[in-house]
Amino acid sequence: MAKTKLVKKSIGLCVTGKLGEPCHLGEIRPGWSGLGLDDPYAGIYQRRHYFGKSYFIRLNHYQPSGPPKPGEIVMRHKYYDAVGAWRALTDEDRAVYNERVKNKPLSGWNLFYKEYLLSH
Numbered sequence: 270m271a272k273t274k275l276v277k278k279s280i281g282l283c284v285t286g287k288l289g290e291p292c293h294l295g296e297i298r299p300g301w302s303g304l305g306l307d308d309p310y311a312g313i314y315q316r317r318h319y320f321g322k323s324y325f326i327r328l329n330h331y332q333p334s335g336p337p338k339p340g341e342i343v344m345r346h347k348y349y350d351a352v353g354a355w356r357a358l359t360d361e362d363r364a365v366y367n368e369r370v371k372n373k374p375l376s377g378w379n380l381f382y383k384e385y386l387l388s389h
Contacts, residue, residue: 320374351385
């Protein structure tokens with residue numbers, strides 16, 4: 270992974286994804302070296318959209334706490350089924366969902382997913 274230093278303002282630079290080292294104390298991870306969090310720019314960068322505007326946020330690195338729990342596995346399968354159902358829709362059916370959310374901060378997919386979860 271390339272490590273770079275960011276400046277306060279830069280033109281045309283959009284950083285998303287992981288940047289820097291995850292920095293785990295007392296743990297050896299191949300490919301990473303360093304102890305402690307010495308880079309204030311290290312983290313996970315995300316672009317979030319809210320009411321037509323884009324916001325960039327930085328989260329700290331994290332590791333999953335363990336294997337998925339039974340409830341998480343059930344929700345994953347519901348999500349996979351919803352994605353399959355959305356992909357099986359025709360363009361006309363998708364247009365109906367997109368039209369229903371025209372003036373809301375929601376996409377047609379999000380409305381479909383919400384209704385799918387409530388019905389299954």
